[in-house]
Amino acid sequence: MNNSNIVAIVPAAGSGQRMQAAIPKQYIKIGQSTILEHTLQKLLSLPLISQIIVVISRDDNYFSSLKVATHPKIKLTYGGDTRADSVYAGLLLADEDSWVLVHDAARPCVSHHDIEQLIKMVLANNQGGILATKVTDTIKKSFDQRTQVLPQIAQTCDRRQLWAAATPQMFKVKILKECMQSAKSQQIELTDEASAIEYGGGHPLLIECQRDNIKVTRKEDIPLAKLYLHEQGYIEI
Template structure:
Protein backbone atom coordinates (compact mmCIF):
# COMPACT_ATOMS: atom_id res chain seq x y z
CA UNK A 1 0.00 0.00 0.00
CA UNK A 2 1.36 3.41 -1.00
CA UNK A 3 0.96 5.85 1.88
CA UNK A 4 3.66 8.31 0.84
CA UNK A 5 1.52 10.46 -1.41
CA UNK A 6 1.16 14.06 -0.26
CA UNK A 7 -2.06 15.48 1.12
CA UNK A 8 -2.85 19.02 0.01
CA UNK A 9 -5.89 20.97 1.13
CA UNK A 10 -7.96 23.03 -1.30
CA UNK A 11 -10.08 25.81 0.15
CA UNK A 12 -12.56 27.30 -2.36
CA UNK A 13 -12.95 30.89 -1.17
CA UNK A 14 -14.14 32.66 -4.32
CA UNK A 15 -17.77 33.07 -3.26
CA UNK A 16 -19.45 36.26 -2.11
CA UNK A 17 -21.98 34.84 0.38
CA UNK A 18 -25.16 36.73 -0.55
CA UNK A 19 -27.18 35.17 2.30
CA UNK A 20 -24.98 36.84 4.92
CA UNK A 21 -26.25 40.36 4.08
CA UNK A 22 -22.69 41.59 4.48
CA UNK A 23 -20.69 44.27 2.69
CA UNK A 24 -17.78 41.85 2.39
CA UNK A 25 -17.61 38.14 1.46
CA UNK A 26 -18.52 36.01 4.48
CA UNK A 27 -15.05 34.45 4.74
CA UNK A 28 -13.70 37.89 5.71
CA UNK A 29 -16.14 38.50 8.56
CA UNK A 30 -14.21 38.54 11.82
CA UNK A 31 -14.73 36.22 14.77
CA UNK A 32 -12.58 37.68 17.47
CA UNK A 33 -9.32 39.01 16.04
CA UNK A 34 -9.31 36.71 12.99
CA UNK A 35 -11.47 36.39 9.91
CA UNK A 36 -13.49 33.21 9.35
CA UNK A 37 -11.05 32.27 6.59
CA UNK A 38 -8.05 32.73 8.90
CA UNK A 39 -9.63 30.46 11.52
CA UNK A 40 -10.20 27.82 8.84
CA UNK A 41 -6.73 28.08 7.31
CA UNK A 42 -5.06 27.97 10.73
CA UNK A 43 -6.64 24.56 11.37
CA UNK A 44 -5.39 23.22 8.03
CA UNK A 45 -1.83 24.56 8.09
CA UNK A 46 -1.38 23.29 11.66
CA UNK A 47 -2.48 19.77 10.83
CA UNK A 48 0.70 17.63 10.70
CA UNK A 49 -0.52 15.45 7.80
CA UNK A 50 -1.37 18.33 5.46
CA UNK A 51 1.59 19.34 3.31
CA UNK A 52 0.18 22.46 1.64
CA UNK A 53 -3.00 24.53 1.42
CA UNK A 54 -4.29 25.95 -1.87
CA UNK A 55 -6.61 28.92 -1.35
CA UNK A 56 -8.82 29.62 -4.36
CA UNK A 57 -9.95 33.25 -4.36
CA UNK A 58 -12.07 35.48 -6.57
CA UNK A 59 -10.06 37.32 -9.27
CA UNK A 60 -11.42 40.59 -7.81
CA UNK A 61 -10.47 39.72 -4.23
CA UNK A 62 -8.46 42.56 -2.69
CA UNK A 63 -8.63 41.31 0.90
CA UNK A 64 -6.79 38.01 1.00
CA UNK A 65 -3.31 39.42 0.45
CA UNK A 66 -3.84 41.83 3.36
CA UNK A 67 -4.01 38.87 5.77
CA UNK A 68 -0.82 37.82 7.55
CA UNK A 69 -1.64 34.16 6.93
CA UNK A 70 -1.45 34.77 3.16
CA UNK A 71 2.33 34.76 3.50
CA UNK A 72 2.54 31.44 5.33
CA UNK A 73 4.94 29.06 3.55
CA UNK A 74 2.30 26.31 3.33
CA UNK A 75 -0.15 28.60 1.51
CA UNK A 76 -0.55 28.70 -2.27
CA UNK A 77 -3.06 30.95 -4.04
CA UNK A 78 -4.93 30.70 -7.33
CA UNK A 79 -8.08 32.18 -8.84
CA UNK A 80 -11.47 30.47 -8.96
CA UNK A 81 -14.31 30.35 -11.44
CA UNK A 82 -18.06 30.84 -11.57
CA UNK A 83 -18.94 27.74 -9.55
CA UNK A 84 -17.48 25.73 -6.69
CA UNK A 85 -16.54 22.96 -9.13
CA UNK A 86 -14.65 25.45 -11.30
CA UNK A 87 -12.77 26.74 -8.26
CA UNK A 88 -11.85 23.28 -7.00
CA UNK A 89 -10.62 22.36 -10.48
CA UNK A 90 -8.44 25.46 -10.48
CA UNK A 91 -6.91 24.34 -7.19
CA UNK A 92 -6.38 20.80 -8.45
CA UNK A 93 -4.19 22.04 -11.31
CA UNK A 94 -1.54 22.98 -8.73
CA UNK A 95 -1.34 19.43 -7.33
CA UNK A 96 0.32 16.22 -8.47
CA UNK A 97 -2.12 13.77 -10.06
CA UNK A 98 -1.06 10.97 -7.70
CA UNK A 99 -1.58 12.97 -4.51
CA UNK A 100 -4.62 13.40 -2.28
CA UNK A 101 -6.82 16.52 -2.38
CA UNK A 102 -8.55 17.44 0.88
CA UNK A 103 -11.25 19.96 -0.05
CA UNK A 104 -12.62 22.07 2.81
CA UNK A 105 -15.16 24.88 2.92
CA UNK A 106 -13.72 28.29 3.74
CA UNK A 107 -16.72 28.90 6.02
CA UNK A 108 -16.22 25.80 8.23
CA UNK A 109 -13.77 27.15 10.83
CA UNK A 110 -14.98 24.85 13.62
CA UNK A 111 -13.81 21.54 12.15
CA UNK A 112 -12.05 19.45 14.78
CA UNK A 113 -8.46 18.40 14.17
CA UNK A 114 -9.23 14.85 15.32
CA UNK A 115 -12.00 14.59 12.70
CA UNK A 116 -9.58 15.62 9.95
CA UNK A 117 -7.17 12.97 11.24
CA UNK A 118 -9.90 10.31 11.29
CA UNK A 119 -10.87 11.10 7.70
CA UNK A 120 -7.26 10.95 6.52
CA UNK A 121 -6.62 7.66 8.33
CA UNK A 122 -9.78 6.07 6.91
CA UNK A 123 -9.03 7.12 3.35
CA UNK A 124 -5.34 6.19 3.46
CA UNK A 125 -6.05 2.78 5.03
CA UNK A 126 -8.77 1.88 2.53
CA UNK A 127 -7.38 3.79 -0.49
CA UNK A 128 -10.95 5.00 -1.09
CA UNK A 129 -12.18 8.57 -1.08
CA UNK A 130 -14.35 9.75 1.77
CA UNK A 131 -16.05 12.70 3.41
CA UNK A 132 -16.86 13.95 6.88
CA UNK A 133 -20.59 13.82 7.59
CA UNK A 134 -23.11 13.73 10.41
CA UNK A 135 -26.03 11.37 10.91
CA UNK A 136 -29.44 13.00 10.53
CA UNK A 137 -31.27 13.13 13.86
CA UNK A 138 -34.20 15.36 12.86
CA UNK A 139 -37.34 14.07 11.18
CA UNK A 140 -36.93 14.95 7.49
CA UNK A 141 -39.93 16.00 5.43
CA UNK A 142 -40.05 15.94 1.63
CA UNK A 143 -42.22 18.62 0.05
CA UNK A 144 -44.23 18.41 -3.15
CA UNK A 145 -42.38 19.96 -6.11
CA UNK A 146 -45.12 22.57 -6.70
CA UNK A 147 -43.48 25.04 -4.27
CA UNK A 148 -46.56 25.12 -2.03
CA UNK A 149 -44.55 23.95 0.98
CA UNK A 150 -46.84 21.00 1.56
CA UNK A 151 -45.44 17.80 3.03
CA UNK A 152 -45.38 14.93 0.55
CA UNK A 153 -43.88 12.38 2.94
CA UNK A 154 -41.43 11.78 5.77
CA UNK A 155 -38.11 10.17 4.88
CA UNK A 156 -36.48 7.28 6.71
CA UNK A 157 -33.62 8.99 8.51
CA UNK A 158 -31.89 5.69 9.31
CA UNK A 159 -29.89 5.99 6.12
CA UNK A 160 -29.58 9.78 5.87
CA UNK A 161 -26.41 11.77 6.49
CA UNK A 162 -25.60 15.48 6.19
CA UNK A 163 -22.46 15.95 4.12
CA UNK A 164 -19.74 18.16 5.57
CA UNK A 165 -16.11 18.87 4.72
CA UNK A 166 -13.24 18.10 4.42
CA UNK A 167 -13.74 15.66 1.57
CA UNK A 168 -10.66 13.67 0.56
CA UNK A 169 -10.06 12.16 -2.88
CA UNK A 170 -7.28 11.22 -5.25
CA UNK A 171 -6.35 14.27 -7.33
CA UNK A 172 -6.59 12.53 -10.73
CA UNK A 173 -9.94 10.89 -9.93
CA UNK A 174 -11.52 14.06 -8.58
CA UNK A 175 -10.23 16.12 -11.51
CA UNK A 176 -11.65 13.68 -14.06
CA UNK A 177 -15.05 13.41 -12.36
CA UNK A 178 -15.44 17.18 -11.96
CA UNK A 179 -14.55 17.71 -15.61
CA UNK A 180 -17.03 15.07 -16.78
CA UNK A 181 -19.82 16.49 -14.63
CA UNK A 182 -19.22 20.05 -15.84
CA UNK A 183 -19.06 18.98 -19.48
CA UNK A 184 -22.42 17.22 -19.08
CA UNK A 185 -24.00 20.14 -17.17
CA UNK A 186 -24.55 18.05 -14.05
CA UNK A 187 -25.19 20.01 -10.86
CA UNK A 188 -22.29 19.43 -8.46
CA UNK A 189 -22.92 20.52 -4.87
CA UNK A 190 -19.83 18.92 -3.34
CA UNK A 191 -16.85 16.84 -4.43
CA UNK A 192 -18.50 13.57 -3.43
CA UNK A 193 -21.37 14.25 -5.85
CA UNK A 194 -18.85 14.41 -8.71
CA UNK A 195 -17.37 11.07 -7.66
CA UNK A 196 -20.88 9.61 -7.38
CA UNK A 197 -21.66 10.84 -10.90
CA UNK A 198 -18.75 8.72 -12.14
CA UNK A 199 -20.06 5.66 -10.32
CA UNK A 200 -17.98 5.94 -7.15
CA UNK A 201 -19.18 5.33 -3.60
CA UNK A 202 -17.23 7.57 -1.18
CA UNK A 203 -16.98 6.57 2.47
CA UNK A 204 -18.89 8.41 5.19
CA UNK A 205 -16.74 9.32 8.21
CA UNK A 206 -18.77 10.63 11.14
CA UNK A 207 -17.67 13.98 12.56
CA UNK A 208 -18.69 16.29 15.38
CA UNK A 209 -21.93 18.21 14.92
CA UNK A 210 -20.23 21.52 15.63
CA UNK A 211 -18.50 21.34 12.23
CA UNK A 212 -21.02 23.89 10.96
CA UNK A 213 -20.91 25.88 7.75
CA UNK A 214 -21.41 29.60 8.28
CA UNK A 215 -24.14 30.53 5.82
CA UNK A 216 -26.46 33.00 7.55
CA UNK A 217 -25.86 35.86 10.01
CA UNK A 218 -27.01 33.83 13.03
CA UNK A 219 -24.35 31.21 12.30
CA UNK A 220 -21.59 33.63 13.29
CA UNK A 221 -22.65 33.67 16.95
CA UNK A 222 -22.83 29.87 16.99
CA UNK A 223 -19.38 29.54 15.39
CA UNK A 224 -17.99 32.01 17.91
CA UNK A 225 -19.29 29.83 20.75
CA UNK A 226 -17.89 26.64 19.22
CA UNK A 227 -14.47 28.15 18.54
CA UNK A 228 -14.31 29.35 22.13
CA UNK A 229 -15.23 25.86 23.36
CA UNK A 230 -12.57 24.27 21.13
CA UNK A 231 -9.93 26.56 22.62
CA UNK A 232 -11.00 25.63 26.13
CA UNK A 233 -10.72 21.91 25.29
CA UNK A 234 -7.03 22.18 24.44
Protein backbone atom coordinates in the same frame (compact mmCIF):
# COMPACT_ATOMS: atom_id res chain seq x y z
CA MET B 1 -0.23 8.07 7.35
CA ASN B 2 2.81 10.21 6.57
CA ASN B 3 3.75 8.23 3.44
CA SER B 4 1.08 9.86 1.27
CA ASN B 5 1.25 13.39 -0.07
CA ILE B 6 -1.86 15.31 0.97
CA VAL B 7 -2.76 18.77 -0.28
CA ALA B 8 -5.75 20.84 0.78
CA ILE B 9 -7.94 23.02 -1.40
CA VAL B 10 -9.98 25.78 0.22
CA PRO B 11 -12.50 27.34 -2.19
CA ALA B 12 -12.94 30.92 -0.99
CA ALA B 13 -14.23 32.70 -4.08
CA GLY B 14 -17.87 32.97 -3.00
CA SER B 15 -19.66 36.19 -2.15
CA GLY B 16 -21.78 34.74 0.67
CA GLN B 17 -25.03 36.35 -0.43
CA ARG B 18 -27.11 34.56 2.20
CA MET B 19 -25.08 36.28 4.92
CA GLN B 20 -26.31 39.68 3.62
CA ALA B 21 -23.07 41.31 4.77
CA ALA B 22 -21.06 44.16 3.28
CA ILE B 23 -18.07 41.87 2.72
CA PRO B 24 -17.76 38.19 1.68
CA LYS B 25 -18.57 36.01 4.69
CA GLN B 26 -15.12 34.39 4.80
CA TYR B 27 -13.67 37.79 5.74
CA ILE B 28 -16.03 38.46 8.63
CA LYS B 29 -14.08 38.46 11.89
CA ILE B 30 -14.74 36.11 14.79
CA GLY B 31 -12.55 37.33 17.59
CA GLN B 32 -9.33 38.79 16.19
CA SER B 33 -9.27 36.69 13.01
CA THR B 34 -11.44 36.28 9.96
CA ILE B 35 -13.43 33.10 9.36
CA LEU B 36 -11.01 32.18 6.57
CA GLU B 37 -7.98 32.68 8.82
CA HIS B 38 -9.47 30.38 11.48
CA THR B 39 -10.10 27.76 8.80
CA LEU B 40 -6.62 28.02 7.32
CA GLN B 41 -4.94 27.89 10.73
CA LYS B 42 -6.72 24.59 11.45
CA LEU B 43 -5.22 23.14 8.26
CA LEU B 44 -1.80 24.76 8.58
CA SER B 45 -1.30 23.27 12.02
CA LEU B 46 -1.72 19.73 10.69
CA PRO B 47 1.71 18.32 9.66
CA LEU B 48 -0.01 15.72 7.44
CA ILE B 49 -1.00 18.46 4.99
CA SER B 50 1.92 19.48 2.77
CA GLN B 51 0.30 22.39 0.94
CA ILE B 52 -2.88 24.47 0.98
CA ILE B 53 -4.28 25.88 -2.27
CA VAL B 54 -6.60 28.82 -1.57
CA VAL B 55 -8.97 29.71 -4.40
CA ILE B 56 -10.22 33.29 -4.40
CA SER B 57 -12.19 35.56 -6.70
CA ARG B 58 -10.23 37.69 -9.20
CA ASP B 59 -11.73 40.84 -7.66
CA ASP B 60 -10.83 39.80 -4.10
CA ASN B 61 -9.31 42.79 -2.29
CA TYR B 62 -9.09 41.18 1.15
CA PHE B 63 -6.91 38.06 1.08
CA SER B 64 -3.59 39.83 0.48
CA SER B 65 -4.03 41.81 3.71
CA LEU B 66 -4.23 38.67 5.87
CA LYS B 67 -1.11 37.65 7.80
CA VAL B 68 -1.59 34.07 6.67
CA ALA B 69 -1.39 35.11 2.99
CA THR B 70 2.42 34.90 3.01
CA HIS B 71 2.66 31.50 4.71
CA PRO B 72 5.05 29.26 2.74
CA LYS B 73 2.55 26.36 2.69
CA ILE B 74 -0.13 28.47 0.99
CA LYS B 75 -0.49 28.77 -2.78
CA LEU B 76 -3.07 31.10 -4.33
CA THR B 77 -5.16 30.77 -7.47
CA TYR B 78 -8.39 32.20 -8.87
CA GLY B 79 -11.78 30.54 -9.04
CA GLY B 80 -14.76 30.56 -11.35
CA ASP B 81 -18.48 31.20 -11.18
CA THR B 82 -19.30 28.09 -9.13
CA ARG B 83 -17.77 26.15 -6.26
CA ALA B 84 -17.02 23.30 -8.68
CA ASP B 85 -15.15 25.70 -10.98
CA SER B 86 -13.08 26.93 -8.03
CA VAL B 87 -12.24 23.45 -6.79
CA TYR B 88 -11.24 22.42 -10.30
CA ALA B 89 -8.96 25.46 -10.57
CA GLY B 90 -7.27 24.31 -7.38
CA LEU B 91 -6.91 20.76 -8.68
CA LEU B 92 -4.96 22.06 -11.67
CA LEU B 93 -2.16 23.07 -9.27
CA ALA B 94 -2.03 19.73 -7.45
CA ASP B 95 0.07 16.68 -8.28
CA GLU B 96 -2.25 14.07 -9.83
CA ASP B 97 -0.75 11.33 -7.65
CA SER B 98 -1.60 13.22 -4.44
CA TRP B 99 -4.61 12.99 -2.22
CA VAL B 100 -6.63 16.17 -1.89
CA LEU B 101 -8.66 17.45 1.07
CA VAL B 102 -11.29 19.95 -0.08
CA HIS B 103 -12.53 22.04 2.83
CA ASP B 104 -15.09 24.85 2.94
CA ALA B 105 -13.64 28.26 3.78
CA ALA B 106 -16.66 28.84 6.03
CA ARG B 107 -16.11 25.78 8.27
CA PRO B 108 -13.68 27.22 10.85
CA CYS B 109 -14.71 24.91 13.70
CA VAL B 110 -13.62 21.58 12.23
CA SER B 111 -11.49 19.62 14.69
CA HIS B 112 -8.03 18.15 14.11
CA HIS B 113 -9.34 14.84 15.42
CA ASP B 114 -12.03 14.63 12.74
CA ILE B 115 -9.65 15.58 9.92
CA GLU B 116 -7.12 13.01 11.13
CA GLN B 117 -9.84 10.33 11.34
CA LEU B 118 -10.90 11.07 7.78
CA ILE B 119 -7.32 10.83 6.53
CA LYS B 120 -6.71 7.64 8.50
CA MET B 121 -9.82 5.85 7.19
CA VAL B 122 -9.38 6.98 3.58
CA LEU B 123 -5.74 5.87 3.46
CA ALA B 124 -6.45 2.60 5.26
CA ASN B 125 -9.16 1.72 2.76
CA ASN B 126 -7.52 3.40 -0.26
CA GLN B 127 -10.95 4.87 -0.97
CA GLY B 128 -12.13 8.47 -0.95
CA GLY B 129 -14.50 9.70 1.72
CA ILE B 130 -16.10 12.66 3.45
CA LEU B 131 -16.88 13.93 6.91
CA ALA B 132 -20.62 13.86 7.61
CA THR B 133 -23.14 13.79 10.42
CA LYS B 134 -26.07 11.43 10.85
CA VAL B 135 -29.43 13.14 10.36
CA THR B 136 -31.42 13.21 13.60
CA ASP B 137 -34.31 15.48 12.58
CA THR B 138 -37.38 14.17 10.84
CA ILE B 139 -36.86 15.10 7.18
CA LYS B 140 -39.77 16.03 4.93
CA LYS B 141 -39.63 16.03 1.14
CA SER B 142 -41.81 18.61 -0.58
CA PHE B 143 -43.57 18.60 -3.90
CA ASP B 144 -42.01 20.63 -6.72
CA GLN B 145 -42.37 24.18 -5.38
CA ARG B 146 -42.78 25.59 -8.87
CA THR B 147 -46.31 24.22 -8.89
CA GLN B 148 -47.20 25.22 -5.33
CA VAL B 149 -48.04 28.57 -3.72
CA LEU B 150 -46.64 27.28 -0.42
CA PRO B 151 -44.47 24.17 0.04
CA GLN B 152 -46.39 21.03 0.91
CA ILE B 153 -45.12 17.71 2.27
CA ALA B 154 -44.86 14.98 -0.33
CA GLN B 155 -43.37 12.35 1.98
CA THR B 156 -41.33 11.69 5.12
CA CYS B 157 -37.83 10.35 4.47
CA ASP B 158 -36.30 7.43 6.34
CA ARG B 159 -33.59 9.21 8.32
CA ARG B 160 -31.80 5.97 9.22
CA GLN B 161 -29.98 6.16 5.88
CA LEU B 162 -29.57 9.94 5.73
CA TRP B 163 -26.35 11.85 6.38
CA ALA B 164 -25.60 15.58 6.19
CA ALA B 165 -22.43 16.06 4.15
CA ALA B 166 -19.67 18.21 5.63
CA THR B 167 -16.03 18.84 4.75
CA PRO B 168 -13.19 18.08 4.37
CA GLN B 169 -13.83 15.65 1.54
CA MET B 170 -10.81 13.57 0.52
CA PHE B 171 -10.10 11.95 -2.84
CA LYS B 172 -7.27 11.17 -5.22
CA VAL B 173 -6.53 14.28 -7.27
CA LYS B 174 -6.55 12.41 -10.59
CA ILE B 175 -9.86 10.65 -9.91
CA LEU B 176 -11.63 13.78 -8.66
CA LYS B 177 -10.40 15.83 -11.59
CA GLU B 178 -11.58 13.23 -14.12
CA CYS B 179 -15.00 12.91 -12.47
CA MET B 180 -15.46 16.68 -12.37
CA GLN B 181 -14.46 17.00 -16.03
CA SER B 182 -16.94 14.31 -17.02
CA ALA B 183 -19.78 15.83 -15.01
CA LYS B 184 -19.14 19.28 -16.43
CA SER B 185 -19.15 17.97 -19.99
CA GLN B 186 -22.65 16.58 -19.31
CA GLN B 187 -23.74 19.82 -17.58
CA ILE B 188 -24.29 17.99 -14.29
CA GLU B 189 -24.63 20.33 -11.30
CA LEU B 190 -22.16 19.36 -8.59
CA THR B 191 -23.03 20.37 -5.04
CA ASP B 192 -19.86 18.93 -3.53
CA GLU B 193 -16.87 16.80 -4.47
CA ALA B 194 -18.55 13.56 -3.41
CA SER B 195 -21.34 14.21 -5.92
CA ALA B 196 -18.71 14.25 -8.69
CA ILE B 197 -17.34 10.90 -7.52
CA GLU B 198 -20.88 9.50 -7.29
CA TYR B 199 -21.55 10.67 -10.85
CA GLY B 200 -18.46 8.73 -11.88
CA GLY B 201 -19.81 5.57 -10.25
CA GLY B 202 -17.93 5.78 -6.95
CA HIS B 203 -19.22 5.33 -3.41
CA PRO B 204 -17.29 7.58 -1.01
CA LEU B 205 -16.86 6.57 2.63
CA LEU B 206 -18.90 8.37 5.28
CA ILE B 207 -16.82 9.29 8.33
CA GLU B 208 -18.91 10.67 11.18
CA CYS B 209 -17.70 13.99 12.56
CA GLN B 210 -18.63 16.22 15.48
CA ARG B 211 -21.66 18.45 15.09
CA ASP B 212 -19.64 21.57 15.84
CA ASN B 213 -18.21 21.35 12.30
CA ILE B 214 -20.80 23.88 11.14
CA LYS B 215 -20.80 25.89 7.93
CA VAL B 216 -21.18 29.60 8.61
CA THR B 217 -23.87 30.57 6.12
CA ARG B 218 -26.26 33.01 7.81
CA LYS B 219 -25.86 35.73 10.45
CA GLU B 220 -27.24 33.49 13.18
CA ASP B 221 -24.38 31.03 12.59
CA ILE B 222 -21.72 33.51 13.73
CA PRO B 223 -22.50 33.45 17.49
CA LEU B 224 -22.55 29.65 17.37
CA ALA B 225 -19.18 29.50 15.59
CA LYS B 226 -17.83 31.99 18.13
CA LEU B 227 -18.97 29.72 20.98
CA TYR B 228 -17.43 26.63 19.42
CA LEU B 229 -14.11 28.36 18.72
CA HIS B 230 -14.06 29.59 22.32
CA GLU B 231 -14.72 26.09 23.64
CA GLN B 232 -11.90 24.78 21.43
CA GLY B 233 -9.55 27.37 22.93
CA TYR B 234 -9.00 29.48 19.82
CA ILE B 235 -10.66 32.73 20.90
CA GLU B 236 -11.62 34.61 24.04
CA ILE B 237 -15.17 35.80 24.63
